[in-house]
Amino acid sequence: MSATSSSPQEVDTDDCLLNYSYIFRDDMLKDKVAFITGGGSGIGFRIAEILMRHGCQTVIASRSLERVQASAKKLSAATGQRCLPVSLDVRQPVTINAAVEETLQKFAKIDILINGAAGNFLCPASGLSFNAFKTVLEIDTIGTFNTSKVLYQKWFKEHGGIIVNITATLSYRGQILQVHAGSAKAAIDAMTRHLAAEWGPDNIRINSLAPGPISGTEGFWKLGGLTKAVASLDKLIPLQRVGTKSEVAHGVLYLVSPAASYVTGATLVIDGGHWLTGANNLSVMQALLQKSARL
Ligand SMILES: CC/C=C\C/C=C\C/C=C\C/C=C\C/C=C\C/C=C\C=C\C(=O)SCCNC(=O)CCNC(=O)[C@H](O)C(C)(C)COP(=O)(O)OP(=O)(O)OC[C@H]1O[C@@H](n2cnc3c(N)ncnc32)[C@H](O)[C@@H]1OP(=O)(O)O
Numbered sequence: 001m002s003a004t005s006s007s008p009q010e011v012d013t014d015d016c017l018l019n020y021s022y023i024f025r026d027d028m029l030k031d032k033v034a035f036i037t038g039g040g041s042g043i044g045f046r047i048a049e050i051l052m053r054h055g056c057q058t059v060i061a062s063r064s065l066e067r068v069q070a071s072a073k074k075l076s077a078a079t080g081q082r083c084l085p086v087s088l089d090v091r092q093p094v095t096i097n098a099a100v101e102e103t104l105q106k107f108a109k110i111d112i113l114i115n116g117a118a119g120n121f122l123c124p125a126s127g128l129s130f131n132a133f134k135t136v137l138e139i140d141t142i143g144t145f146n147t148s149k150v151l152y153q154k155w156f157k158e159h160g161g162i163i164v165n166i167t168a169t170l171s172y173r174g175q176i177l178q179v180h181a182g183s184a185k186a187a188i189d190a191m192t193r194h195l196a197a198e199w200g201p202d203n204i205r206i207n208s209l210a211p212g213p214i215s216g217t218e219g220f221w222k223l224g225g226l227t228k229a230v231a232s233l234d235k236l237i238p239l240q241r242v243g244t245k246s247e248v249a250h251g252v253l254y255l256v257s258p259a260a261s262y263v264t265g266a267t268l269v270i271d272g273g274h275w276l277t278g279a280n281n282l283s284v285m286q287a288l289l290q291k292s293a294r295l
Pocket residue numbers: 118119120121122123128129130131132133135136168169170175178181211212213214218219220221222223224225230233279284293294295
């Protein structure tokens with residue numbers, strides 16, 4: 001396998017990898033505890049798995065208790081690490097408080113927070129209801145603030161910590177049909193810098209990771225990733241392919257590792273160069289829009 005542009009072996013469903021080759025030391029996160037919103041599916045599931053493969057214990061949190069319970073079983077079975085499933089809605093601080101209390105009772109600490117919970121769909125601004133725009137901002141942006149603030153108050157302020165916010169490149173070129181998600185994620189990137197400045201003296205590092213199109217995810221399917229219209233997407237990407245969940249998870253692994261000990265307030269883009277060349281391809285977007293406003 002070439003180290004430059006071939007993807008590692010990937011599994012497209014919410015299941016663990018069949019084979020895993022270590023790039024980093026396998027005990028790098030031994031005895032650490034990570035709290036991962038959106039950890040029961042897609043990119044969040046793979047982040048949980050790869051952190052656990054490096055010795056980390058995890059809490060995976062989202063609205064659907066059934067989903068996080070099923071995922072936690074798979075993650076623990078594959079990695080031998082503890083994984084606590086908890087239900088919360090990042091729009092409701094009271095539910096985050098309860099989940100963090102439960103985590104501290106069970107694990108006695110939290111070292112890492114991954115803010116991965118998000119919602120998205122393709123929709124032109126003209127067709128977007130006021131409530132639709134508000135809903136995405138509430139889940140992505142306000143949800144990231146709510147969770148970060150609860151963790152800060154309950155643990156990080158006294159003990160330090162590491163936060164990684166999962167964002168997107170959508171705002172860099174003003175991606176059409178994405179004013180809601182692009183605005184939400186751009187605000188999170190701003191939040192990353194504000195909180196890095198404010199909480200750095202408390203020994204808290206905060207960074208964003210912005211993935212491009214990632215196969216085997218809800219985001220990819222919802223944004224038309226499997227339609228004929230985007231069959232040519234690969235050719236629009238400098239590295240000539242979409243990314244994998246493991247590639248995003250390895251970016252997170254770097255950001256939470258000692259290798260990133262002096263990195264804070266940054267955004268790490270993992271997109272094969274997609275935003276440079278692939279955004280706003282009008283023929284692709286037109287075909288997607290004609291197919292359905294509710295992909
Ligand atoms: C750069 C590429 C960009 C574009 C594509 C270009 C080319 C395509 C090629 C490849 C695509 C591949 C990859 C793209 C690359 C990058 C992607 C970047 C970012 C991805 C971000 C993501 O977040 S992906 C995560 C996806 N996962 C989810 O969305 C799961 C969680 N989602 C949900 O729970 C719901 O979908 C929700 C977000 C709507 C929230 O649910 P809920 O709180 O229950 O809210 P509702 O009550 O159901 O709805 C609230 C209002 O929203 C309106 N709504 C809902 N769905 C739609 C829709 N599809 N279209 C328009 N409006 C919608 C709903 O009607 C409500 O409004 P009212 O006014 O009616 O009350």
